[in-house]
Amino acid sequence: MTGRDLSLRRFSGYAMKRAFNQVQADLNATLAPHGLRLVTFSALCLIDENKGLKQSELAQILGVERPNMVLIVDELDSADLIVRDRSTEDRRAYELRLTEQGEKVLAAASAAAQGHDARMTAGITDDVRETLVTALWRIEANGRQRD
Amino acid sequence: MTGRDLSLRRFSGYAMKRAFNQVQADLNATLAPHGLRLVTFSALCLIDENKGLKQSELAQILGVERPNMVLIVDELDSADLIVRDRSTEDRRAYELRLTEQGEKVLAAASAAAQGHDARMTAGITDDVRETLVTALWRIEANGRQRD
DNA sequence: TATTGTTATACTCTATAACTATA
DNA sequence: TATAGTTATAGAGTATAACAATA
Numbered sequence: 001m002t003g004r005d006l007s008l009r010r011f012s013g014y015a016m017k018r019a020f021n022q023v024q025a026d027l028n029a030t031l032a033p034h035g036l037r038l039v040t041f042s043a044l045c046l047i048d049e050n051k052g053l054k055q056s057e058l059a060q061i062l063g064v065e066r067p068n069m070v071l072i073v074d075e076l077d078s079a080d081l082i083v084r085d086r087s088t089e090d091r092r093a094y095e096l097r098l099t100e101q102g103e104k105v106l107a108a109a110s111a112a113a114q115g116h117d118a119r120m121t122a123g124i125t126d127d128v129r130e131t132l133v134t135a136l137w138r139i140e141a142n143g144r145q146r147d
Numbered sequence: 148m149t150g151r152d153l154s155l156r157r158f159s160g161y162a163m164k165r166a167f168n169q170v171q172a173d174l175n176a177t178l179a180p181h182g183l184r185l186v187t188f189s190a191l192c193l194i195d196e197n198k199g200l201k202q203s204e205l206a207q208i209l210g211v212e213r214p215n216m217v218l219i220v221d222e223l224d225s226a227d228l229i230v231r232d233r234s235t236e237d238r239r240a241y242e243l244r245l246t247e248q249g250e251k252v253l254a255a256a257s258a259a260a261q262g263h264d265a266r267m268t269a270g271i272t273d274d275v276r277e278t279l280v281t282a283l284w285r286i287e288a289n290g291r292q293r294d
Numbered sequence: 295t296a297t298t299g300t301t302a303t304a305c306t307c308t309a310t311a312a313c314t315a316t317a
Numbered sequence: 318t319a320t321a322g323t324t325a326t327a328g329a330g331t332a333t334a335a336c337a338a339t340a
Contacts, residue, residue: 008192012264012276013170015283017185020167021210022290023160038164039307045155056321063168065309070323092316092321117159119293120286129159132282135275136162139267143169146266186330203298212332217300239298239339297340308329317320 012139023120030116034109035079039064041113043072044098044106047082052095054087081105159286170267177263181256182226186211186219188260191245191253194229199242201234228252 008014028037036044039062046061047053059069073096076082081102084094098106121129155161175184183191186209193208194200206216220243223229228249231241245253268276 007196008189012268012280013174014189015280016163016167016170019283019287020163022287023163026290027160042155042161049154120289121159122289124282124285128278128282131275131278133159133162135271135279136166138271140166140169142267142269143173
């Protein structure tokens with residue numbers, strides 16, 4: 001552990017895996033008291049920002065397969081955080097909306113998630129933190145380009 | 148997809164998840180022709196840098212549970228990339244070493260992985276790339292501190 | 295009694311095929 | 318015929334308990 005993996009540490013992919021393992025563990029622990037995990041929290045954010053979002057649109061944005069999205073939306077639905085409204089334009093589709101309870105939970109969970117983010121990026125300047133997030137989205141875009 | 152998840156994008160954890168999804172897919176595709184995946188490649192690097200590394204030490208460094216490490220080492224062993232030598236000091240333990248074939252495969256896979264890394268970080272300056280990797284390891288250390 | 299490697303097992307995540315109802 | 322949501326299912330990846338050999 002003490003400088004053992006010197007050359008591996010220079011690989012950005014390995015650094016990302018190890019860092020993300022920690023972030024995921026801490027974030028899920030942070031969200032658990034709110035009955036959420038990373039993917040359900042993300043879904044809640046997106047539905048809040050895009051009223052009437054369809055399940056399949058949500059799946060595409062989150063990069064989740066439709067069959068798996070069903071379970072995620074079920075989870076939020078069962079917890080009364082969102083409702084599935086039948087679309088009047090396309091009666092095959094559901095439009096997703098937050099309930100009042102969903103808005104309350106999202107507000108509380110967002111505050112907790114911001115605390116988590118600050119904790120994980122402790123000792124990193126706002127400047128570097130911004131550079132980090134920008135670089136990560138650039139990497140994500142580079143990857144998506146080759147699909 | 149077009150600016151839909153504005154506030155979520157500011158969360159470093161979400162950015163890391165999305166970026167790492169792309170990196171993992173590209174890296175595994177890059178390593179597959181060499182018969183490796185991220186975890187077996189990492190193991191191979193570590194064994195190369197630390198001759199005689201024990202299985203349990205490797206598991207601890209990689210953050211993998213011992214029972215799962217068995218399968219990973221089995222995979223490298225079956226492919227004749229490493230050997231398990233019984234330790235003379237502690238006959239419960241194995242000392243892991245690369246075979247000649249393992250050294251060849253590691254050299255080829257390392258070159259491929261460096262190409263992958265360059266591809267994924269295209270458009271990012273060396274300066275920012277270094278900042279990124281340093282910040283990721285800082286985040287990893289912040290997470291480990293609270294275990 | 296503790297530790298290394300192992301087996302068996304279970305739980306989560308993810309991915310694919312096929313169905314239904316609508317379009 | 319194509320699409321939205323669903324079901325069933327199979328494959329990874331990961332985690333825990335318990336065992337044999339050795340310390």
